[in-house]
Amino acid sequence: MDDPLGLDGKVALVTGAGAGIGAACTLRLAAAGCAVAALDVDAGAAERTAAEVTGNGGRALALGVDVRDTDGFSAAVERCRRELGELDVCVNNAGGMAGHPLKRFLEVTPGFVTDAIELNLSALFRCCQTEARAMVERGAGGSIVNVSSLGGVRAVRGVTAYGAAKAGVINLTQTMAIELGPHGIRTNAIAPGTTLTPAAQDQVGHRVEATAAANPMRRVALPDDMAGVVLFLASDLAAYVNGQVIAVDGGFSAAVGVQPRSRSSS
Template sequence: MQPILAGKVAVVTGGASGIGRATAELLAAQGAAVMIVDLDESNAGAAADAIAASGGRALALRADMREEGQVQAAIEATVAHFGGVDLLDNTVSYNAPEQTGADGEIHEMDAAIWNRALEINLRGPMLAAKYCIPQMLKRGGGAIVNISSTAGILSLGTVPAYAASKAAVHSLSQSIATAYGRRGIRCNTIAPGFIDTPTTRNMGDQFFQMTLDNNVLPYLGQPDDIAQAALFLLSDAARYITGQLLAVDGGQTIHLPVVADMWRMAAGKPLVETA
């Protein structure tokens, strides 16, 4: 059977590692030629090499997604090498650890942190769409997936800049879906829950356990869980889906906050662990 993305060209921003890399690899495995765009040139190149070693087609380009000229050049290079653009997956994200301290409370907000979060998490996907959409229109349409976060749906309380930027990502998706749907372009948003990546591992075992305690499913998500959702939304199998927000979160956002405590009570465990 022919791969479902055979003949397609995909751009994956933030594809050097984690969710982005898993998505780039899956899209390539399903027949797409993939351009990986990331500030991390070394790991982006390694991801492209791994795809090529598996028989796929991929290239990597370094670009700062805040810089319009660099984003434009990356899309132009994609067209020059692969002949066009059909698909865009915006995984690029800024969730550096310093946000938690410097961005913890609005009255102590570092405006530079706020600006950086919006520039990378919102301006970056907008710029990628700006330069990919004309190429998609030349080919009769296309599909876009923007990666948001469950922090953009329900407040975590400690990262307002990150959360606000991720909430705005879905508004961007809705605007694109509405403006370009009649011209054959679909656009959707995925909101990952807590995903087991090298970046999230830095948050520590205790945070992992708290997240697992509040999941409906008894395990944490892996990068490929998000990649599989992206593949579906980018493929023709989702041809009648646009402007939607899909939470891929293990059930994190579907229940009241007391559920985890109720589970503990039912198991005869104390609500507060003692040393």
């Protein structure tokens, strides 16, 4: 079998493609043969990822768009359909804590909650609608992968509104799976653990070693650890996987509490 992933010649759109997990997903999908739309609010970053794809011999379109801009996002999807072709794969990755420090529940302000939910849940909800409408209209199925967070699966002190938004992404993913499944559209999510990206450097850069030591794999994740699972979910290998959330966390969430190291484990 030449193309076990079934992605050669397909069209993929990735949001937040200019850095970190989104850039890694874009490069992986392109390496699997997809034409990729690299969408990012930072147009220059989107251009850089697209240039890396074309430099490797792939097809790419850079789109400088904020996912919170519903009309702008719809126009970008239309441009992608015109210039690259109909959407087969969408990775809704743009999000994060937008530089906000961790804040305990009692200290969180209404504006902070609104911002976190707008970026991480409401905007993603609207992007998913736009993508799914295009896929339903075409009638050839597709795969949508949403990037949630381990903070949406388990409570993390200080993560508050961001965690609540990411938990909402999981429920949305499940609802989309059951409503879009009959159209041949699969919807799944990944829940990354701490991953060394530009954003994570700001949040956990000062405690990478401690984070690594607390993980069963004794390291923190790299963006490509996420991209591999996104590629699987996008591919034909996951043809019957729908409505699932895969924690990509080195086994961190498998444990109850902090596990003491045994003498035999290094």
